[in-house]
Amino acid sequence: MRTLYHPRTDELNLTTVLYALSDPIRLNIIKILDAKGEQSCSSLEIDAPKSTLSHHFKVLRESGIVHTRIEGTQRFISIRYEDLNARFPGLLPAVLLNFRQEE
């Protein structure tokens, strides 16, 4: 696969975004990305099989929450802060705030 699908900002759908965020593993991925910034898939060090993680990366990317950049054999994932905030102002910060409070 050469190019990866990323929905445009105006295509972001609220139920889709909320659904993508409603899974513990995916929320954990977002938590790490928020804390550390852009990361390669493997550097996240989440204890789950590769294919399981790949599935969750795809859900996050196709919902528009993350952007995936290909570099060599690696893929670097980052949160689409600006796009999300443009489409759903305050939504992601409210979710992220909860993480930060937990720790």
Add this chain to the structure above:
Amino acid sequence: MRTLYHPRTDELNLTTVLYALSDPIRLNIIKILDAKGEQSCSSLEIDAPKSTLSHHFKVLRESGIVHTRIEGTQRFISIRYEDLNARFPGLLPAVLLNFRQEE
């Protein structure tokens, strides 16, 4: 059933709340409740069988998003604005803001 289960504010779980909000019918219920305030189940006038709606009311109530008050044969549902905002500041307003923008 005499008493209905409602989770305490400190028991509200982020993934559970996000999941409950990630369904179009449930989001529509919240949209109507936000616009009109407390409503009886039937007054929402959503085009779906009673048992289907009842299921969604239960998901919303058990996730802590709505409160259900029994009065006679009716049940009045309302959004738990304060509890949600205490537990997840800004989350619900961000979701509700999106509704209002849509119209």
Add this chain to the structure above:
DNA sequence: TCGTATGTACGAATATATTCGAACAATGGA
């Protein structure tokens, strides 16, 4: 007490998601 109104509970069918092993693709270095 009987009937009506309001809504839940149950159960089964269907739909959708998650998980993960195995095979595959792409890149880059030796």
Add this chain to the structure above:
DNA sequence: TCCATTGTTCGAATATATTCGTACATACGA
């Protein structure tokens, strides 16, 4: 070119959700 690294895709098993008809529960008025 061969191999290791990184990650995806496929497919099947399993788990979970949704939908909705039917039966049931409760309250209230006649």
